[in-house]
Amino acid sequence: xxxxxxxxxxxxxxxxxKDDGASPNIDAKPRTFYMGFTxxxxxxxxxxxxxxxxxxxxxxxxxxxxxxxxxxWHEALNDLPFPPxxxxxxxxxxxxxGPNTKILLTATPTDQTRENLARYWNDNGxxxxxxxxxxxxxxxxxxxxxxxxxxxxxxxxxxxxxxxxYAIEANAAFRKNDTAFGRFLTLADTVYTTLKADxxxxxxxxxxxDQSFNNSKAKLLELTxxxxxxxxxxxxxxxxxxxxxDVARDANPELFADDWLRDFxxxxxxxxxxxxxxxxCAEDLVIENLGINIRGTExxxxxxxxxxxxxxNDLGAEFVLWFVYRDYDLLYNSTxxxxxxxxxxxxxxxxxxxxxxxxxxxxxMEWKKLAKE
Numbered sequence: 001x002x003x004x005x006x007x008x009x010x011x012x013x014x015x016x017x018k019d020d021g022a023s024p025n026i027d028a029k030p031r032t033f034y035m036g037f038t039x040x041x042x043x044x045x046x047x048x049x050x051x052x053x054x055x056x057x058x059x060x061x062x063x064x065x066x067x068x069x070x071x072x073w074h075e076a077l078n079d080l081p082f083p084p085x086x087x088x089x090x091x092x093x094x095x096x097x098g099p100n101t102k103i104l105l106t107a108t109p110t111d112q113t114r115e116n117l118a119r120y121w122n123d124n125g126x127x128x129x130x131x132x133x134x135x136x137x138x139x140x141x142x143x144x145x146x147x148x149x150x151x152x153x154x155x156x157x158x159x160x161x162x163x164x165x166y167a168i169e170a171n172a173a174f175r176k177n178d179t180a181f182g183r184f185l186t187l188a189d190t191v192y193t194t195l196k197a198d199x200x201x202x203x204x205x206x207x208x209x210d211q212s213f214n215n216s217k218a219k220l221l222e223l224t225x226x227x228x229x230x231x232x233x234x235x236x237x238x239x240x241x242x243x244x245x246d247v248a249r250d251a252n253p254e255l256f257a258d259d260w261l262r263d264f265x266x267x268x269x270x271x272x273x274x275x276x277x278x279x280x281c282a283e284d285l286v287i288e289n290l291g292i293n294i295r296g297t298e299x300x301x302x303x304x305x306x307x308x309x310x311x312x313n314d315l316g317a318e319f320v321l322w323f324v325y326r327d328y329d330l331l332y333n334s335t336x337x338x339x340x341x342x343x344x345x346x347x348x349x350x351x352x353x354x355x356x357x358x359x360x361x362x363x364x365m366e367w368k369k370l371a372k373e
Contacts, residue, residue: 036060070121329353
């Protein structure tokens with residue numbers, strides 16, 4: 001796919017049905033959080049990239065550059081120029097941003113299983129197999145640590161973010177006594193300590209999940225508490241429409257607690273809290289190979305937006321990031337043999353696959369109009 005390559009051209013070419021009690025009104029208090037999106041496109045075309053980028057900047061006040069593509073390990077270790085695809089992705093970040101738009105930059109040394117070393121990112125695309133030199137290296141290998149610190153420094157210097165996450169969903173797959181987790185903690189310690197010394201005014205953290213197929217909530221909280229030693233924020237990724245305990249349950253917000261994130265927030269009340277990723281399906285989600293059969297509706301999605309923002313305000317969240325802006329049916333349908341997992345977030349858009357605004361978009365914009373305190 002040309003998804004990342006097309007970003008270079010951006011440098012040149014530039015309400016609700018059911019009231020859930022969380023809708024703001026004229027007398028509502030200000031929101032505590034910035035709200036925004038990734039620029040994940042709904043199709044693999046220049047027009048789709050341009051339209052998505054324009055809309056997420058217009059409808060948000062923070063932008064998420066989510067670098068879950070792998071790492072240019074060879075170039076980072078040897079201080080070589082990044083492959084053009086990597087450099088183009090970084091260079092496009094600030095194109096068209098308003099002066100008050102915040103940036104959250106996220107990267108990760110793990111692959112998308114969240115338990116192995118990230119794959120190689122180069123001009124052949126993301127998630128390329130690791131070169132031979134890297135294939136047997138672990139998280140705490142001196143070359144891995146050095147290369148990843150170099151990579152983080154270079155992308156921070158290029159993007160100049162307001163917030164930086166150096167690992168994504170770090171509690172999702174590890175278990176407390178895993179050798180790999182111990183190695184990851186060694187990496188996290190060195191990366192966090194080094195970057196905090198280099199960028200003392202930049203919030204530096206890792207993100208965690210509130211659900212996992214690998215761990216119970218109690219174990220997720222235990223792992224998160226250990227990881228917070230190397231994190232300025234408690235930043236949570238949450239997609240509660242997919243309830244891991246029952247993947248055939250309705251995506252009805254009334255089925256999960258109003259304060260479903262409070263246990264994570266309370267792990268350390270001295271640290272700022274944030275929602276690093278979230279979304280909610282507006283249509284049925286059926287993936288037979290994974291046993292997923294979830295009923296979703298536009299109304300339930302809108303209710304979730306209200307519930308989400310009510311919770312974010314109650315917990316004093318710093319930011320909330322939504323994935324995705326518009327359903328990516330066109331991208332999904334044009335992808336040869338799309339993996340099952342690619343379907344999970346396809347119908348999370350505040351706009352449907354034809355570009356029509358859903359009820360959730362109206363709810364979102366009601367909150368967007370509130371002053372950010």
